[in-house]
Amino acid sequence: MTQPIFLIGPRGCGKTTVGLELARLCQSEFVDTDHWLQTQAGQSIADIVEQEGWESFRARETATLEAVTAGSGIIATGGGIILSAYNRQFMREKGIVIYLCAPVPVLVERLEASPEEGQRPTLTGKPISEEVSAVLAERDALYREAAHHVVDASLAPEDVVQNIVAALHLACAS
Numbered sequence: 001m002t003q004p005i006f007l008i009g010p011r012g013c014g015k016t017t018v019g020l021e022l023a024r025l026c027q028s029e030f031v032d033t034d035h036w037l038q039t040q041a042g043q044s045i046a047d048i049v050e051q052e053g054w055e056s057f058r059a060r061e062t063a064t065l066e067a068v069t070a071g072s073g074i075i076a077t078g079g080g081i082i083l084s085a086y087n088r089q090f091m092r093e094k095g096i097v098i099y100l101c102a103p104v105p106v107l108v109e110r111l112e113a114s115p116e117e118g119q120r121p122t123l124t125g126k127p128i129s130e131e132v133s134a135v136l137a138e139r140d141a142l143y144r145e146a147a148h149h150v151v152d153a154s155l156a157p158e159d160v161v162q163n164i165v166a167a168l169h170l171a172c173a174s
């Protein structure tokens, strides 16, 4: 692998889970923009948003994307990274972009089981099921615009990983 692989998609589609497994299998570096940003800031995303607002978080997110993008490796991004046209173009130009696509009920079930509120403060103030539906309706076209490949993320993590390996013709351990 000579280029970074960016995993994009909504909250709960499995970017972090699948990214870690893909990196293990391909013996690649792994970085997660949400985790990197929070470690650098010494604060949770919820605290950053509460103190500085979403605009400030989005600026930090773009700076993070630039900082973590190097040579090769697997990069799990935040769910809203595609809101910025700059970020979409940056990812497409620097590497291979994979959209982990899953239907609303699957996302809702995962997020209700594991809300991680420090990393996922509310985007709309609505209950999770309404929020996921509204946000995906707004963003699906942006994920597709940014992506080189779309994979079904409703499968088990190991199957999602295998489908990515097949789509990219990656030579990885099995």
Ligand SMILES: Nc1ncnc2c1ncn2[C@@H]1O[C@H](COP(=O)(O)OP(=O)(O)OP(=O)(O)O)[C@@H](O)[C@H]1O
Binding pocket: 009, 010, 011, 012, 013, 014, 015, 016, 017, 018, 034, 076, 077, 078, 079, 110, 111, 113, 114, 119, 120, 153, 154, 155, 156, 157, 160
């Ligand atoms: N393919 C999968 N099958 C079943 N559960 C999954 C799958 N992928 C992820 N999960 C579970 O769903 C939850 C959210 O997964 P994960 O944190 O990887 O999503 P994410 O896309 O990184 O979300 P965010 O955008 O908030 O960072 C976790 O509890 C994880 O264990």
Ligand SMILES: O=C(O)C1=C[C@@H](O)[C@@H](O)[C@H](O)C1
Binding pocket: 010, 011, 034, 045, 077, 078, 079, 080, 081, 119, 120, 121, 123
């Ligand atoms: O979907 C979003 O806009 C977000 C998703 C998370 O990964 C975090 O990046 C943050 O909570 C914003």
Ligand SMILES: [Mg+2]
Binding pocket: 015, 016, 017, 032, 034, 076, 077
């Ligand atoms: Mg994640």
